[in-house]
Amino acid sequence: MYILYGGPFTRALITEMVMAEGDIAHELRPVDILNNGHRTPEFLKINPAGWVPALITPEGDHLFETPAINLYLAERHELTHLAPAVGDPDRGMFLSGLFSLADELEPAMKRVFYAHRYVVRPEDTAAAKQLALDAALERLQVIEERLSKGGPYYLGERFSLIDLTLSYWTGSLASQGLLEPFPAIGACTALVRARRKLQVHFAQLDEMRVKYAGLLAQDQGVK
Numbered sequence: 106m107y108i109l110y111g112g113p114f115t116r117a118l119i120t121e122m123v124m125a126e127g128d129i130a131h132e133l134r135p136v137d138i139l140n141n142g143h144r145t146p147e148f149l150k151i152n153p154a155g156w157v158p159a160l161i162t163p164e165g166d167h168l169f170e171t172p173a174i175n176l177y178l179a180e181r182h183e184l185t186h187l188a189p190a191v192g193d194p195d196r197g198m199f200l201s202g203l204f205s206l207a208d209e210l211e212p213a214m215k216r217v218f219y220a221h222r223y224v225v226r227p228e229d230t231a232a233a234k235q236l237a238l239d240a241a242l243e244r245l246q247v248i249e250e251r252l253s254k255g256g257p258y259y260l261g262e263r264f265s266l267i268d269l270t271l272s273y274w275t276g277s278l279a280s281q282g283l284l285e286p287f288p289a290i291g292a293c294t295a296l297v298r299a300r301r302k303l304q305v306h307f308a309q310l311d312e313m314r315v316k317y318a319g320l321l322a323q324d325q326g327v328k
Contacts (some may be wrong), residue, residue, distance in 0.1 A: 107131035108161040110151060111115050113313050114138055116171040118159035118306055121267070123175045125302045127184045139320070172207040175266055189264045195260050202259045202267040205244075206274075213241035214274045218317075238283075245275070252289035257296055264297070267297055272297040276307070277314050 109124075110115020112135030117307075124131050136142045136157050143157050151170050152159040160168040160178075168174050179188035189195040216223055216237030221230045248271065251259065259267040272294040278284050284291050298307045 108325050110134050110136050111134050111158040114317055115157040118310055119171055120158055120174050122306045123178050127182045199265055206270050210244045213237050249287040249289050252293055256289050257293055268293055268297050
């Protein structure tokens with residue numbers, strides 16, 4: 106059985122969604138990142154980089170990096186509705202879209218959520234967050250143009266891991282009204298969130314975002 110190290114406030118939820126789509130049995134072992142659970146000697150034996158999620162395969166291999174884990178699971182379990190197989194005409198565009206999210210949108214969104222990690226002076230946090238948000242919205246504009254011309258999904262009528270990953274990251278933007286200029290992305294994410302096996306996970310994601318916002322407000326002394 107797979108062992109997934111993740112839990113609240115981590116991207117492990119995307120992997121849980123992949124496992125839900127594929128009915129893949131696994132054990133979830135929560136890691137409390139708010140109290141540096143990902144920096145303990147025990148966890149560093151699982152992933153020396155100290156990042157969550159991490160996946161232990163049935164063979165005992167330790168896998169890291171969320172996009173890599175998700176692609177591995179989709180391909181190993183032949184979830185071709187998530188990842189077109191080698192030789193599929195959609196394969197090239199799928200890889201292009203998935204790696205674009207991993208290389209460009211995801212780093213920007215991480216800086217939006219954790220801007221305080223990327224500044225030397227606390228007073229620069231707001232500016233760093235805005236720069237990251239601008240970069241994320243610029244990337245979304247490219248995706249919006251593609252979806253508006255050939256949607257509703259990134260691969261046209263075909264749902265894939267690209268749409269799932271995109272929907273994970275855009276949830277917080279939608280709650281702030283920032284997705285209004287991107288109606289095609291909004292339509293795509295609505296379809297993804299309505300998938301039967303994913304609804305409970307997106308509900309958990311929404312709850313985590315509200316809770317995390319509250320924790321940030323407490324840290325900043327906002328009543």
